[in-house]
Amino acid sequence: MGQEEIYHQRLEKRELLQKQRLEPYGRAFKRSVTAEISEGQKGVSAAGRIMAFRRHGRTAFLDLRDDSGKIQLYLKPETLDAASVFCYENLDIGDIIGVRGDTFRTRTGELTIAVQFLTILAKSLRPLPEKWHGLKDVETRFRYRELDLIMNREVKDVFRKRSRLLQLTREFLTSRGFLEVETPMMHPIPGGAEARPFITHHNALNLDLYLRIAPELYLKRLLVGGFEKVFEINRSFRNEGISPLHNPEFTMLEVYEAFSDCSGMMELTEELISSCVKELSGGVEISYQNSVVNLARPWKRVKWVETFAQLGLNWQDEPAVRQMARTVSPGEDDSGKSLFDCLDAIFKKLVQPGLIDPTFVIEYPRQVSPLAKSLPGNLEMTERFELFLAGLEVANAYSELNDPVEQKERFEEEVKTQRPDRPKEVDYDYITALEYGLPPAGGLGIGIDRLVMLLTDSSSIREVILFPLLRPKS
RNA sequence: GGGCCGUUAGCUCAACUGGCAGAGCAGGGCACUCUUAAUGCCAAGGUUGGAGGUUCGAUUCCUCCACGGCCUACCA
Numbered sequence: 001m002g003q004e005e006i007y008h009q010r011l012e013k014r015e016l017l018q019k020q021r022l023e024p025y026g027r028a029f030k031r032s033v034t035a036e037i038s039e040g041q042k043g044v045s046a047a048g049r050i051m052a053f054r055r056h057g058r059t060a061f062l063d064l065r066d067d068s069g070k071i072q073l074y075l076k077p078e079t080l081d082a083a084s085v086f087c088y089e090n091l092d093i094g095d096i097i098g099v100r101g102d103t104f105r106t107r108t109g110e111l112t113i114a115v116q117f118l119t120i121l122a123k124s125l126r127p128l129p130e131k132w133h134g135l136k137d138v139e140t141r142f143r144y145r146e147l148d149l150i151m152n153r154e155v156k157d158v159f160r161k162r163s164r165l166l167q168l169t170r171e172f173l174t175s176r177g178f179l180e181v182e183t184p185m186m187h188p189i190p191g192g193a194e195a196r197p198f199i200t201h202h203n204a205l206n207l208d209l210y211l212r213i214a215p216e217l218y219l220k221r222l223l224v225g226g227f228e229k230v231f232e233i234n235r236s237f238r239n240e241g242i243s244p245l246h247n248p249e250f251t252m253l254e255v256y257e258a259f260s261d262c263s264g265m266m267e268l269t270e271e272l273i274s275s276c277v278k279e280l281s282g283g284v285e286i287s288y289q290n291s292v293v294n295l296a297r298p299w300k301r302v303k304w305v306e307t308f309a310q311l312g313l314n315w316q317d318e319p320a321v322r323q324m325a326r327t328v329s330p331g332e333d334d335s336g337k338s339l340f341d342c343l344d345a346i347f348k349k350l351v352q353p354g355l356i357d358p359t360f361v362i363e364y365p366r367q368v369s370p371l372a373k374s375l376p377g378n379l380e381m382t383e384r385f386e387l388f389l390a391g392l393e394v395a396n397a398y399s400e401l402n403d404p405v406e407q408k409e410r411f412e413e414e415v416k417t418q419r420p421d422r423p424k425e426v427d428y429d430y431i432t433a434l435e436y437g438l439p440p441a442g443g444l445g446i447g448i449d450r451l452v453m454l455l456t457d458s459s460s461i462r463e464v465i466l467f468p469l470l471r472p473k474s
Numbered sequence: 475g476g477g478c479c480g481u482u483a484g485c486u487c488a489a490c491u492g493g494c495a496g497a498g499c500a501g502g503g504c505a506c507u508c509u510u511a512a513u514g515c516c517a518a519g520g521u522u523g524g525a526g527g528u529u530c531g532a533u534u535c536c537u538c539c540a541c542g543g544c545c546u547a548c549c550a
Binding site: 002003004005006007009052054055056057058059060061063070072074076092093094106107108110112126127128129130131132133134135136137138139140142143151193194195196213238239240241243244245246329340341344364367368369370386393396421460470471472473 | 512
């Protein structure tokens with residue numbers, strides 16, 4: 001029987017129920033138990049979705065599932081009232097029902113509700129995927145996540161873990177005196193990162209706006225305003241390619257602490273991630289894909305220049321850098337690439353995959369860190385780190401550049417050397433804010449989705465985002 | 475954007491070198507009062523992602539299109 005026929009059969013059952021004044025889409029149902037029942041309870045009530053139906057002569061066993069797990073039901077028409085029998089006769093796998101009855105233990109030892117009353121709370125009109133193999137097709141899983149959640153228990157666990165991580169992060173930060181804030185998602189000038197923005201438009205103001213690519217500049221304006229410890233956990237949007245590591249909208253944690261700096265952020269990062277991993281994975285080791293990551297502290301630190309030196313490369317030797325970049329990404333036009341683009345390509349190909357145990361790569365060049373403060377006595381390098389775990393970039397932090405004159409010069413330099421596909425504008429409101437005085441501060445960004453990937457051993461960012469972006473199926 | 479791969483029943487999967495498209499689950503019927511991937515029997519379910527082409531004949535070969543996956547590029 002095809003899907004259409006099943007659909008119409010179930011529609012007919014819906015109408016049959018209505019004719020008997022048994023509303024197939026019911027109202028609130030009071031439950032007294034979830035999956036944890038004990039023997040000999042009288043008159044318990046439970047509700048959930050029918051996941052399996054084992055008819056057995058005049059009796060039947062049903063698997064009822066709610067958010068807490070599975071409850072087995074035992075049904076015998078002669079112990080039911082007429083309305084319940086009618087519901088039972090028009091029941092399908094997938095229906096959401098409410099039941100009342102007494103608990104008992106079956107011969108095989110399973111705690112079960114012997115049903116005395118049954119009502120349909122929501123008639124399901126479409127057949128569920130296969131009960132044993134579940135729903136495997138990744139496209140369907142992401143497009144119809146609700147089906148994925150019904151069929152694949154592990155998927156629910158991923159998102160429970162994600163929620164728990166966010167909760168732990170908030171607890172960690174607020175208990176240390178950080179204030180959770182919300183800054184605009186719609187920016188007149190996109191800033192705080194290097195990415196193409198999504199454009200939107202406000203009609204009443206007749207104003208083009210950009211979905212934020214990072215909340216950074218607004219958060220630092222709050223430090224100017226006198227909040228000393230702030231954080232925001234929310235979406236940023238980048239109009240770039242989609243990959244197993246990139247979704248156009250993704251969740252970032254950004255933390256700013258006045259009178260701290262890059263090394264303060266390093267300590268905070270170590271503590272935050274260690275405590276979350278301990279809580280969520282129960283130890284200092286996590287296995288991710290084919291690697292084992294040991295999070296025992298203290299974490300490794302290596303200077304950015306050192307990582308190239310270890311490859312036998314002097315990062316300032318441009319011909320050598322370009323030579324190596326070509327071997328790393330062969331057949332590519334590198335004429336438009338800067339020295340730093342080439343270094344980044346080499347880093348991503350040859351250095352990053354080896355950074356399995358947590359590693360802080362520190363002291364990045366000024367040219368790739370426009371918002372970071374330079375090292376004392378070394379204008380070329382900045383007080384900055386990126387954190388890598390299992391080869392994934394998880395965090396980025398620096399001592400915030402708080403000299404308005406230098407910041408303005410760096411912004412204006414960026415505008416001068418901008419790429420045509422990525423127009424840049426100086427955010428003078430931000431400069432003005434700095435001119436009133438931004439206290440010395442440390443700032444930190446953590447990619448929450450990637451951290452969830454690590455904690456759930458997910459190979460793709462789409463596994464940890466409930467509704468990842470897909471092209472609509474026309 | 476480029477390369478490679480995939481798309482077969484509602485779901486999970488078969489189908490040799492181009493030769494009648496087949497199972498299991500779900501759904502329908504019958505039997506069965508302790509099953510749990512219940513069981514046994516019977517019947518049904520297909521525009522093989524879409525459009526073209528080659529061929530006596532296409533799920534299979536070719537072209538284009540759609541969607542997806544992986545790699546790559548872009549995203550500090």
